[in-house]
Amino acid sequence: xxxxxxxxxxxxxxxxxxxxxxxxxxxxxxxxxxxxxxxxxxxxxxxxxxxxxxxxxxxxxxxxxxxxxxxxxxxxxxxxxxxxxxxxxxxxxxxxxxxxxxxxxxxxxxxxxxxxxxxxxxxxxxxxxxxxxxxxxxxxxxxxxxxxxxxxxxxxxxxxxxxxxxxxxxxxxxxxxxxxxxxxxxxxxxxxxxxxxxxxxxxxxxxxxxxxxxxxxxxxxxxxxxxxxxxxxxxxxxxxxxxxxxxxxxxxxxxxxxxxxxxxxxxxxxxxxxxxxxxxxxxxxxxxxxxxxxxxxxxxxxxxxxxxxxxxxxxxxx
Amino acid sequence: xxxxxxxxxxxxxxxxxxxxxxxxxxxxxxxxxxxxxxxxxxxxxxxxxxxxxxxxxxxxxxxxxxxxxxxxxxxxxxxxxxxxxxxxxxxxxxxxxxxxxxxxxxxxxxxxxxxxxxxxxxxxxxxxxxxxxxxxxxxxxxxxxxxxxxxxxxxxxxxxxxxxxxxxxxxxxxxxxxxxxxxxxxxxxxxxxxxxxxxxxxxxxxxxxxxxxxxxxxxxxxxxxxxxxxxxxxxxxxxxxxxxxxxxxxxxxxxxxxxxxxxxxxxxxxxxxxxxxxxxxxxxxxxxxxxxxxxxxxxxxxxxxxxxxxxxxxxxxxxxxxxxxxxxxx
Numbered sequence: 001x002x003x004x005x006x007x008x009x010x011x012x013x014x015x016x017x018x019x020x021x022x023x024x025x026x027x028x029x030x031x032x033x034x035x036x037x038x039x040x041x042x043x044x045x046x047x048x049x050x051x052x053x054x055x056x057x058x059x060x061x062x063x064x065x066x067x068x069x070x071x072x073x074x075x076x077x078x079x080x081x082x083x084x085x086x087x088x089x090x091x092x093x094x095x096x097x098x099x100x101x102x103x104x105x106x107x108x109x110x111x112x113x114x115x116x117x118x119x120x121x122x123x124x125x126x127x128x129x130x131x132x133x134x135x136x137x138x139x140x141x142x143x144x145x146x147x148x149x150x151x152x153x154x155x156x157x158x159x160x161x162x163x164x165x166x167x168x169x170x171x172x173x174x175x176x177x178x179x180x181x182x183x184x185x186x187x188x189x190x191x192x193x194x195x196x197x198x199x200x201x202x203x204x205x206x207x208x209x210x211x212x213x214x215x216x217x218x219x220x221x222x223x224x225x226x227x228x229x230x231x232x233x234x235x236x237x238x239x240x241x242x243x244x245x246x247x248x249x250x251x252x253x254x255x256x257x258x259x260x261x262x263x264x265x266x267x268x269x270x271x272x273x274x275x276x277x278x279x280x281x282x283x284x285x286x287x288x289x290x291x292x293x294x295x296x297x298x299x300x301x302x303x304x305x306x307x308x309x310x311x312x313x314x315x316x317x318x
Numbered sequence: 319x320x321x322x323x324x325x326x327x328x329x330x331x332x333x334x335x336x337x338x339x340x341x342x343x344x345x346x347x348x349x350x351x352x353x354x355x356x357x358x359x360x361x362x363x364x365x366x367x368x369x370x371x372x373x374x375x376x377x378x379x380x381x382x383x384x385x386x387x388x389x390x391x392x393x394x395x396x397x398x399x400x401x402x403x404x405x406x407x408x409x410x411x412x413x414x415x416x417x418x419x420x421x422x423x424x425x426x427x428x429x430x431x432x433x434x435x436x437x438x439x440x441x442x443x444x445x446x447x448x449x450x451x452x453x454x455x456x457x458x459x460x461x462x463x464x465x466x467x468x469x470x471x472x473x474x475x476x477x478x479x480x481x482x483x484x485x486x487x488x489x490x491x492x493x494x495x496x497x498x499x500x501x502x503x504x505x506x507x508x509x510x511x512x513x514x515x516x517x518x519x520x521x522x523x524x525x526x527x528x529x530x531x532x533x534x535x536x537x538x539x540x541x542x543x544x545x546x547x548x549x550x551x552x553x554x555x556x557x558x559x560x561x562x563x564x565x566x567x568x569x570x571x572x573x574x575x576x577x578x579x580x581x582x583x584x585x586x587x588x589x590x591x592x593x594x595x596x597x598x599x600x601x602x603x604x605x606x607x608x609x610x611x612x613x614x615x616x617x618x619x620x621x622x623x624x625x626x627x628x629x630x631x632x633x634x635x636x637x638x639x640x641x642x643x644x645x646x647x648x
Contacts, residue, residue: 072507080391080411083621083637085637
């Protein structure tokens with residue numbers, strides 16, 4: 001990896017979605033990658049590169065804010081792994097079926113030492129194609145896991161008719177159009193498709209797919225993705241004030257956000273991404289002559305109102 | 319002009335997880351991530367494996383009588399020559415001898431175990447509120463502080479709690495008692511340091527650290543507390559006569575490292591302070607001067623560091639198994 005950071009994949013999905021099948025493949029197949037697997041529950045056949053989190057420890061890092069949670073157990077286990085860096089080149093963290101992936105992701109934003117040595121690669125969500133509609137109808141976690149994802153594996157495609165599969169895929173895309181979707185049988189996916197994705201890399205392409213921006217904004221699910229484009233440059237202090245107020249108020253409902261910001265008088269793009277209230281931003285590529293300057297941000301969350309978001313951002317223009 | 323001169327360098331098989339000096343100063347114990355515990359001569363560097371912890375050795379400590387204790391990822395503790403004993407399921411990364419050398423404390427998960435010098439288990443704590451991240455004996459050896467998520471608990475020598483957990487928000491990653499046995503410094507995951515007056519039950523918070531703080535050291539005279547938590551360690555000056563003995567009177571920024579420090583420690587009975595950073599550089603300071611006195615490097619990212627009992631030498635271990643011993647020369 002560049003600058004020697006170890007990439008970290010976060011694997012989510014409901015019980016029965018095929019996580020164990022995928023993990024067993026990763027642990028036993030000869031794929032040439034050395035992957036350390038961190039699990040919440042002990043698998044059937046523990047192997048050397050498998051680490052189990054025994055004392056789940058989620059703690060608040062921001063007094064009174066319910067979404068600012070990080071995983072203390074994860075910090076501990078990853079710190080131990082850093083003493084074994086020569087033995088693996090990728091880390092895979094499995095979250096339990098109902099767990100919110102937020103605290104796992106926020107752990108990497110929160111701990112500077114971890115950030116120095118590891119980098120989030122992608123959130124991969126396995127979906128049980130046969131039961132997904134029911135999971136979506138009966139739980140909120142299923143839609144949340146889809147919303148957090150960078151890659152969605154629609155597993156058990158062989159158990160569902162093609163027409164139903166297309167419908168499901170459209171449904172999933174309605175929640176999170178930003179993520180890449182793969183269809184699989186028995187969790188047979190090319191590991192190259194789920195590892196080395198660089199979805200959290202601010203240097204990787206952040207430009208938003210124009211298709212996303214043209215969507216009509218009608219959503220059938222309370223959890224949805226909203227892409228906003230604003231041509232007029234933003235005023236720095238105004239945007240900062242709004243963002244901080246917005247996240248204070250709606251942080252728990254904002255799962256992921258990512259984008260490019262254009263500020264008044266700025267020479268460079270500003271790249272932004274975040275999970276709940278934990279955001280990071282830094283300077284990106286220079287705006288060149290002929291570039292069409294604009295702010296483009298995607299928010300994925302629960303009960304977010306696209307027109308409100310857009311109006312709020314417009315109010316931040318200079 | 320004082321300088322650090324290399325007197326020995328040895329290459330071990332893997333990451334040096336910990337290094338400890340024998341109390342007579344002739345020998346060092348080294349815990350390696352490949353599982354081996356080595357003893358080596360401080361001058362000359364000849365070494366031999368003396369113990370093994372499957373999955374990795376994590377920690378080594380000599381008692382004041384020279385009894386070597388080690389523990390590791392196998393969930394076992396070794397005390398002197400007797401066979402290793404199981405502590406619990408999980409890595410044992412904490413090992414602290416009481417100052418009199420009669421009791422050895424270990425921790426795994428949310429429990430603390432106490433062992434005799436002969437290897438008998440003296441007691442085990444109840445389940446504490448969270449996984450134990452750090453242990454520290456009070457200077458008189460009557461209290462063992464165990465820190466973790468939510469605060470710290472003071473335990474007696476048999477593991478029984480002396481008082482309910484001193485609780486506040488945050489994760490205690492490091493504990494250091496001042497020589498007066500009254501003030502207890504806590505390095506926190508949330509980039510703060512708290513100094514508690516344990517008798518009063520009051521604390522002062524220091525903040526502004528760049529990172530979580532695991533590096534803490536009190537000077538032998540109790541006038542300075544050194545805190546890491548980034549590339550600029552801070553020396554906090556305390557006035558012993560101050561009615562609020564947990565409130566620092568003044569502070570000095572110790573600028574000289576380029577990378578975050580991972581260790582700081584005073585000479586056991588002396589005035590010099592050592593700090594070691596992630597990049598393998600160790601710097602020696604003489605407070606109240608905030609300029610480095612001298613420095614050296616192990617030549618790879620540093621992972622463990624310790625002063626010799628006489629304060630004349632420093633052992634510095636690295637992430638690929640290098641161990642260097644330096645001596646102070648004029």
